[in-house]
Amino acid sequence: MAIDSLASMGVPKPTSNNEWALYRLPDELVIPTGTRIQKHGYGCRFKNEQVYVDFDFGELGEINGFDCWRLNDFCRDNLKTKYGFDSQKDLERAFEDACLANELVYSGYILWYDHTNYGQNSEA
Structure with a gap:
């Protein structure tokens, strides 16, 4: 879009x-x-x-890159109802866990990518 x-x-x-x-x-x-x-x-x-x-x-x-701040900003008022996180802290913890599990790849500058499509040029 x-x-x-x-x-x-x-x-x-x-x-x-x-x-x-x-x-x-x-x-x-x-x-x-x-x-x-x-x-x-x-x-x-x-x-x-x-x-x-x-x-x-x-x-x-x-x-298709993102960071925890942008995820939280995107979820805004729907953090619990639409995305299942009880708080911003829970989202941050899930993001950190995904990083530690190598599910996310760091670009070297701000952005993170899903490890399954890193380097692809997905549409926003």
């Missing part, structure tokens, strides 16, 4: 996080569906009444 929204506005998918950081966009865009898009550093934020997604592009333009 996110990448398709950018493409529909003529914004190319970057081949790296550095390319994205140098790409010039207005501070905030609103696409016809009402979704607000805000570019920041290596990433962007998509927000409407149903969706809130914030992600950074990876070193090779990947969009």
Whole structure:
């Protein structure tokens, strides 16, 4: 959804996080569906009444990287009801456990990837 929204506005998918950081966009865009898009550093934020997604592009333009802060931010008010975590602490503990079990691969800079698709360029 996110990448398709950018493409529909003529914004190319970057081949790296550095390319994205140098790409010039207005501070905030609103696409016809009402979704607000805000570019920041290596990433962007998509927000409407149903969706809130914030992600950074990876070193090779990947969009399937995440960190614990972004997971918590994404889950927000649905932490318990939709995702089964009693608290932010529980989410953090599960994230740490996944790291220790080598289920997540660290990129070397901020982002983590599911070990089963590390290096793939999945859609957001």
